[in-house]
Amino acid sequence: MSESGPQLQLEDLVRENILWAMRLAIRLTGNVHDAEDVVQDALVRVIRSADSFRGDASFRTWFARIIVNVVRAGVGTSKSRSVDLPPDAAGREPTPAQRLDAKETSEHIARSIRELPPRQREVLVLSAYENLTPQQIADVLTMSVQNVYSSLNAARARLRQELMRHISAAEKL
């Protein structure tokens, strides 16, 4: 294979997956602006680490590892540390109660995930939103599969407690 083969392949892969990268970064940081900073930094690291991508492993696993490392390094930790509220649904006029419920729930989910300990948050996001298997998550986060399970269970237990309480309260209102 020519020396430019993997390089061209990597360029195309990154270009095709920038939207995916932003979405992952948004879920990890909870903030669109922070996510853009994270992905900017990740792109630089992709260039620096291009030699380590041999085209044999899943590109998203490799790219996800870079993004997680950038988030762990504290890039994109904005001063506000805020969670962006989901956008208004265009063209619909839900009732205030429906809008309140949906937005509150959505906001609460995002906030609850944001408030998880970093390792639990990473595992949960990769499991629930990237549909990675525990082995893939272990590869991305360089941890054992057993630790993935432990972290995932802890994250889900915590979220269950947070969100069930919220759901019950919302139902009463």
Added chain:
Amino acid sequence: MSDPDNTPAPTGDPSLETDQSLDALLQSARWPEPSADAIERLQTRWSELSAGQDRTVATSGHVERTGSDLTSRRPIHPLSAVIAVAAIAAAAFWMGRTTALRSDSSIVESGQTPESGSVDHAPQTVAPVDDSESTEDSPSLQNIASDSSEMNPPETDPQAVPPTIPESTLHPETDPVRRTHRGVAVAQRQRDKEELDAVLACLIDKPDADAACCRPLMRRRAAFEYLLWEVVQNSTGQRQSAAVTAIGFVGTSQSIPSLIRTAEKAELRGVAVQALKRRADERLLVSIVSQNDDMEIASEFAIELIQRDTTSAAKAFLDLIKDPRTRNRCLAVVDQAGGPMVDAWYSALDGSLVSDRVAAALALGRRTDRQTQDRLRKLITAYPTRWEPVAALMAGGSDEAMKDLTALQQQPGRYAVIQTAAVQLNTLLGPDAPPPGTR
């Protein structure tokens, strides 16, 4: 709870059902989507980075600035390395020879010889030289000692090192390596200025296309930020205003103090305020609202804060309401809040801090839209023991709200709730505040 290493528990297991509902809940979450602008910026950035990598691989013999931080990964071309090493070696040789020759000349002048030196000193290997003596390989010490001010270039073996410094001194202007780098920097600056001029012209011609006009500057924000401030200082009129506008898109946090000062100038106030709104985070917005004596500017930034639609902005706004110094200017703009912010205030009625609940009640009560008022009445009806919506109604002070309160007082069991609402409002507003319900 099922063993995660094994297959899931059979159907009917409450924990599994709960997990399924948790999964459904997680999937129902609507996360903010990145904007098209953000994706385009990242695509552009990736194109530059990958192009810089390509240029580095294909380039031979010179270093090229790409505006990206690829320096750590650029391979060094062999010829570049040879030239660099040779230049350093030649400079070291010249400096060393000059120093050695000067110290030798001092020995000659003092008339010392190795044989006459102290036994404590190492024997000198350089013999004293007079006018009649010289060696083939080195110039006359006497000539150089007497001619030191001119500093003739050393004779060099052209086969050992490449041609070096053509002038008599190691002047930076004549250093070919430094001249090349400075030339590159000057050319880059010229290109930057041309690009900046194009962006400013775009901003002047198309005021609605601000972000699109500034996109070319995003790749090297710090450099362009500096140039933009130069334009602000040295220009007037439309060009100056356009530069401030561009700083709002391109500038970093470093620009914020200067933007605040710029906002004090009447002719730039509008654009500077807009630029600040774009660059300011919520903490800065709070600071501007709190510390600015200009009510108009304070109100503008209060509006910017409540339109941020983030939970931290909601919290920050309620804190401003709690502060008597900023309460009125914030309550004056509550009608500008959008749906998500208003929803956040409703949530704050259930907040853990009583002061948050009172602040939220004030914010909601002061809104004049029918939807908010109707919803408050529904909450009062649905939750007869809760004082918060009653406090909101009190804070409104409209004729209709006063009628509702009067009717409420007639209902059995409501008197205590109304009293509690009044007490809580007074606790925040203070004993000297006007009675609840008055504006």
